[in-house]
Amino acid sequence: MAAATSDETIRSLETTAREIRSDILRMTHAAGSGHPGGSLSVCDLVNALVFHELRLDPTRPDWPERDRLVLSKGHAAPALYAALALRGYLPREELLTLRQLGSRLQGHVDRGKLPFIEASTGGLGQGIGMAVGMALAARLGPTTYRTVAIIGDGECQAGSTWEALLAGGHYRLSNLLVILDRNGYETDGPTESIMGIEPIADKLRAFRYHTLEISGHDYREILGAFAEARSVTTGPTAIVARTVKGKGVSFMEGTHTYHGKAPTSAELGRALAELGAPGGAAQ
Template identity: 50%
Template structure:
């Protein structure tokens, strides 16, 4: 029997789901005492809209041939992906707190052979967009109508391979490919602007021939609208450049570079959950 897939269309319901996903992120990274909360929290709204509104998926049949594919190119944000997959029903939410443990299927970075719903093994930055292009080329070859999404970090796009793949996507007119750049402005060694001046991200992709949409990456209706615009864009891929806040939803983590790869301590987990609980009730994260 096929389980009913949860599809949410009300932005407030999606915001509440994103809030649940943020709580999972805090709990699982806290339980693991290691992991990357900042860039997981910044991407929570985007990933929520994909898994609970826009993507064509069957969580009880993860290998369904006609499913949409999502590639988490910034693989260190695995907690946001795992939380969304568990909430969507790919595996029990109880598994989430096993993150990074020796006996867990939830590896520190996504592993397509261990976790149901993970489409590509990632972790070494800059590689996911190439894989997403390969998937989108396969769909075109087969005349299939499933779509491919990928999420990249703003620091990640310092990797040259991203721009090789950006050329491939345009050359092959991959209009079935939509990427998000999670532009949270921070990377491990500091602000992206100081590390490698990766400003004007939208203009860069536009110069490569992409259709570019710039949005607030925490504005759920804007995320929904951008994906719809991507679906109606033909002949070229779409890059949704999303301005986000690293650590979004947990005030002491917001815009603090130290929370890129640091786990909260138990009292910090408590404080973060309390704050998120309040904002969940408020309806919008």
């Protein structure tokens, strides 16, 4: 049974989540493009990983023992960039260079450009394969890192996702955690009407994953699931995290409209006001 999470831990994560959400909105607004919807849905999961769960050290980004985080749904790069900046991996001001020519912050994460980006992703269905490879490599030692892959539900429509998941189960990779951001939407609409993936938890179980279903916005559930995953020694764990696309901004929630569309200046003001962040403009 996982240890209880303290109120202080939750409050601290809620504070960083607000900052990350505000930065996702500011950066995509500055770029005039990007993917706010799926960045906001995955925000609490990335936040909990970067600020609580992962073994990492911003002063030693290439520490061999660091845990590996692979953002397989690489278009949610703003969420990871914002969390890494807040954690001290890059200057926060640099976030506003998102998607500019020559910037280290490309629209999809690029391993060669920034510390703690473990895999260049963006082509859906690719990062999960690289994560399985990293987990297999860790077995060769002498390092003991764990690998976490974040995949999207639309991404589950890519066949290569299943090939990689199959290998993770086959090799009983207990050092691998796969988190599914189950926000229900992809670029053009609801995942279930485009190419349904249900019953997704049963499928993952059939692929030999210890599978948990949680709310991807409830920090007690998130940290509890992470702790449980750590205790599983027989094979990989999958967390199906139910999330809301656009979470935290009322007019972005539960729609695919902001999948690949930046907020306008007026929308940014409204969104920041809702989050209680500086720069917010009451309507």
